[in-house]
Amino acid sequence: MSGHPEPVRGSSPAAAPSERPHSRRAHIALGIRAQLLLVLTVFLAIPWLGYEYVKELERFLRDAQERTLAGTAQAVATALHDRGPLFEPRAAGLDTLPAERASDKQTVAGTAVDAAASPEIAQILHGLSRTTARIWVVDREQHVLARAGSLRRPPASAAANDEDSPVGRISAWIDREALQPLYGRVLQQPTEEFSDERSGRAVAAGKDVEGALAGILTIDRRPTADGKAVIVSAAHPIWVGDEVKGAVIVEETTNAVLAERNRAFGRLFNIVLAALLVGSVALTLYASWLSTRIRRLRDEAEAAIDARGRVRGRLSGSAARDEIGDLARSFGAALARLTQYASYQEAMAGRLSHELRTPIAVVRSSVDNLALHPLPDDVRVYIARAQEGLARLGNIITRMTEATRLEESLAEAERERFDLARVIVGCVDGYRAAYPGRVFELRVPSGEAQFYGAPELIAQMLDKLCENAVEFAASDTPIVVALQEDESRFRIAVSNRGPALPETMQERLFDSMVSVRERRGDSAPHLGLGLYIVRLIAEFHGGRAIAANRQDGEGVTVSVTLPRVRAER
Amino acid sequence: MSRRIAIVEDEPAIRENYADVLRKHGYEVAAYSSRPDAIAAFRTRLPDLAVVDIGLRDDIDGGFELCRELRAMSASVPIIFLSARDSDFDVVAGLRLGADDYLTKDVSLPQLLARIAALFRRSDLASSPPASEEIIERGSLSLDLKRLTASWAGRRVDLTLTEFWMVHALARYPGHVKDRDGLMREAEIVVDDSTITSHIKRIRKKFLALDQKFDCIETVYGMGYRWNAP
Numbered sequence: 001m002s003g004h005p006e007p008v009r010g011s012s013p014a015a016a017p018s019e020r021p022h023s024r025r026a027h028i029a030l031g032i033r034a035q036l037l038l039v040l041t042v043f044l045a046i047p048w049l050g051y052e053y054v055k056e057l058e059r060f061l062r063d064a065q066e067r068t069l070a071g072t073a074q075a076v077a078t079a080l081h082d083r084g085p086l087f088e089p090r091a092a093g094l095d096t097l098p099a100e101r102a103s104d105k106q107t108v109a110g111t112a113v114d115a116a117a118s119p120e121i122a123q124i125l126h127g128l129s130r131t132t133a134r135i136w137v138v139d140r141e142q143h144v145l146a147r148a149g150s151l152r153r154p155p156a157s158a159a160a161n162d163e164d165s166p167v168g169r170i171s172a173w174i175d176r177e178a179l180q181p182l183y184g185r186v187l188q189q190p191t192e193e194f195s196d197e198r199s200g201r202a203v204a205a206g207k208d209v210e211g212a213l214a215g216i217l218t219i220d221r222r223p224t225a226d227g228k229a230v231i232v233s234a235a236h237p238i239w240v241g242d243e244v245k246g247a248v249i250v251e252e253t254t255n256a257v258l259a260e261r262n263r264a265f266g267r268l269f270n271i272v273l274a275a276l277l278v279g280s281v282a283l284t285l286y287a288s289w290l291s292t293r294i295r296r297l298r299d300e301a302e303a304a305i306d307a308r309g310r311v312r313g314r315l316s317g318s319a320a321r322d323e324i325g326d327l328a329r330s331f332g333a334a335l336a337r338l339t340q341y342a343s344y345q346e347a348m349a350g351r352l353s354h355e356l357r358t359p360i361a362v363v364r365s366s367v368d369n370l371a372l373h374p375l376p377d378d379v380r381v382y383i384a385r386a387q388e389g390l391a392r393l394g395n396i397i398t399r400m401t402e403a404t405r406l407e408e409s410l411a412e413a414e415r416e417r418f419d420l421a422r423v424i425v426g427c428v429d430g431y432r433a434a435y436p437g438r439v440f441e442l443r444v445p446s447g448e449a450q451f452y453g454a455p456e457l458i459a460q461m462l463d464k465l466c467e468n469a470v471e472f473a474a475s476d477t478p479i480v481v482a483l484q485e486d487e488s489r490f491r492i493a494v495s496n497r498g499p500a501l502p503e504t505m506q507e508r509l510f511d512s513m514v515s516v517r518e519r520r521g522d523s524a525p526h527l528g529l530g531l532y533i534v535r536l537i538a539e540f541h542g543g544r545a546i547a548a549n550r551q552d553g554e555g556v557t558v559s560v561t562l563p564r565v566r567a568e569r
Numbered sequence: 570m571s572r573r574i575a576i577v578e579d580e581p582a583i584r585e586n587y588a589d590v591l592r593k594h595g596y597e598v599a600a601y602s603s604r605p606d607a608i609a610a611f612r613t614r615l616p617d618l619a620v621v622d623i624g625l626r627d628d629i630d631g632g633f634e635l636c637r638e639l640r641a642m643s644a645s646v647p648i649i650f651l652s653a654r655d656s657d658f659d660v661v662a663g664l665r666l667g668a669d670d671y672l673t674k675d676v677s678l679p680q681l682l683a684r685i686a687a688l689f690r691r692s693d694l695a696s697s698p699p700a701s702e703e704i705i706e707r708g709s710l711s712l713d714l715k716r717l718t719a720s721w722a723g724r725r726v727d728l729t730l731t732e733f734w735m736v737h738a739l740a741r742y743p744g745h746v747k748d749r750d751g752l753m754r755e756a757e758i759v760v761d762d763s764t765i766t767s768h769i770k771r772i773r774k775k776f777l778a779l780d781q782k783f784d785c786i787e788t789v790y791g792m793g794y795r796w797n798a799p
Contacts, residue, residue: 365678455788
């Protein structure tokens with residue numbers, strides 16, 4: 001017979017070989033939470049801005065302090081203006097002033113006036129002294145004429161904390177135990193324990209004095225010898241007429257400014273830290289929630305499509321109205337369409353056969369009618385050929401409907417306990433009779449092989465496997481049918497020598513209407529349905545079918561693994 | 570007097586071809602292309618046998634409907650379904666509606682003729698007493714080859730023509746395995762293996778309905794089927 005029809009190339013849904021959707025990549029994978037935290041580092045700018053602000057505040061306070069000191073110096077100098085007799089050189093005898101006594105530090109009003117070289121000036125100073133400023137009056141030779149005030153501040157009055165509420169108590173506790181030590185590391189803390197080397201001197205020296213005595217209001221800022229405090233001083237010349245007769249020096253530590261700065265810093269940062277903490281926690285929770293939703297979507301998507309690209313399940317729609325919900329819904333819709341398309345594809349064979357029956361019936365009934373008329377013999381030949389062609393067509397249709405019919409009957413098939421080995425042996429005996437030119441090798445373990453399944457389906461499956469093997473086996477080579485068993489499953493393998501399978505097609509072989517190998521001989525047309533039926537029956541029993549090239553590279557083995565069910569024991 | 574056969578088929582070529590061959594064999598043929606036409610005619614006069622296509626024009630299951638209505642009018646008129654569909658559901662549904670047989674459209678005309686003749690013979694003899702020389706008995710099974718009926722333990726088993734011929738093929742030589750091809754030949758059908766399986770399954774079910782312990786039909790895997798005398 002001439003003219004083999006082309007093997008039917010199926011158009012099963014494009015199924016890429018299985019690939020884990022979230023494969024490991026070379027670079028670091030950052031989850032959404034990690035990404036969010038990275039983005040949050042931008043907000044670290046806020047504390048830095050706060051710090052800059054506080055520094056500005058400090059600068060402002062320093063300027064204010066300097067101006068105040070200058071003002072005070074000027075006021076005192078004005079009070080001592082044109083008081084010539086006060087600045088006459090003194091009788092020798094007094095070289096030094098007694099050092100500031102300890103009691104000075106405790107005086108609340110701070111207007112301690114110790115023994116001054118000039119009692120009159122001291123008297124004037126007395127009215128002008130303040131608690132945290134120290135005022136010197138020196139003459140032209142830089143001898144100290146009078147001194148008042150103290151650099152050291154009295155201890156702060158008891159803080160009027162409102163610690164009544166629990167929140168107040170807790171926040172005060174947190175503030176004391178955790179935050180203040182933290183801030184203390186960053187900021188210089190004011191302390192009253194500093195060495196004050198100028199205090200006892202009878203002679204004042206320094207840039208400020210020299211500047212004032214030169215007639216210029218001078219402001220100086222210098223650290224104490226031990227570096228624990230900074231002293232700001234303003235010195236104003238005292239004019240008598242056109243001459244500079246002396247100078248007023250007003251000194252103060254920057255401790256007040258520091259304290260104020262630290263307090264501002266503390267309050268600002270408490271708020272900033274609290275806000276950052278709350279913000280970070282809230283955003284992290286939100287990111288966690290987002291990433292959970294996305295992960296759930298991913299898991300559902302993975303579960304919905306199995307390794308071969310067949311749609312297995314449905315995606316539950318999401319009611320959320322944001323982008324992730326949209327994504328879930330689109331994905332669900334795409335899957336639904338894919339399912340529809342796939343089932344359309346699979347129903348193709350059934351539909352085709354259904355459609356073809358009617359025209360074939362037309363041709364057949366016409367030819368049969370023709371045959372009933374008296375006709376010359378040479379015409380009868382054509383009728384015979386037409387009927388033969390019709391028979392083959394009918395055969396094709398039959399094979400096509402077999403798969404559809406199987407799908408339907410699988411829905412109602414009943415399982416029972418039977419001896420798998422006996423069925424296989426029986427079938428192979430039948431094949432030996434049906435394919436007389438072929439050698440069948442049987443490898444079945446002795447004894448019973450109890451299996452819980454549908455025996456006629458297993459027989460049908462084996463029929464297809466052997467049909468397939470017979471068609472592609474090289475002539476004079478045996479076809480091996482083997483049954484293997486272990487604790488958890490049975491494995492039926494049919495192996496033949498012959499052309500090998502192309503690597504990429506091994507999964508798709510089991511799809512409907514996919515035919516890979518060249519047809520050999522003029523046997524029944526290869527529609528690519530046999531292995532599809534094998535797969536359906538394997539899956540009905542909870543197993544799967546695999547086609548692979550043999551180890552020795554000489555041929556192909558198609559095997560079906562069937563899990564053993566407890567009902568068998 | 571020649572018998573009247575009604576053909577209900579919407580495809581004109583097929584309809585005419587069948588009508589032609591049936592007329593050639595001496596039957597009177599009335600051909601209809603739609604259900605309303607056929608029913609209207611049946612109300613006037615019932616046919617002696619009806620060949621019905623299931624899918625009629627836009628009426629997907631029109632044939633089933635027709636069968637139901639015809640059966641309502643007469644319980645004994647033989648009805649043969651002819652269809653492009655051959656799924657198990659359709660066959661079962663059709664037979665349950667009371668049809669006597671179900672064939673696919675690509676059946677050859679000689680086969681169709683043989684069945685029609687057999688059905689006529691069966692219905693003719695339904696009313697006459699059974700002739701003993703044509704009865705085969707195998708245990709509780711009794712096959713009347715003339716009337717083409719079967720009974721089990723005295724009770725009538727409602728088999729279609731196809732099924733009757735299959736049971737006959739098996740029971741004629743109990744203990745011998747009949748392969749699928751043999752069964753197909755005897756039943757005068759050409760179908761695939763799983764159709765045979767469905768037929769056998771249906772036959773078993775019908776016997777089981779009468780006798781829960783029925784297991785005379787044994788499946789010999791790889792070979793075929795066998796009737797085992799109990």
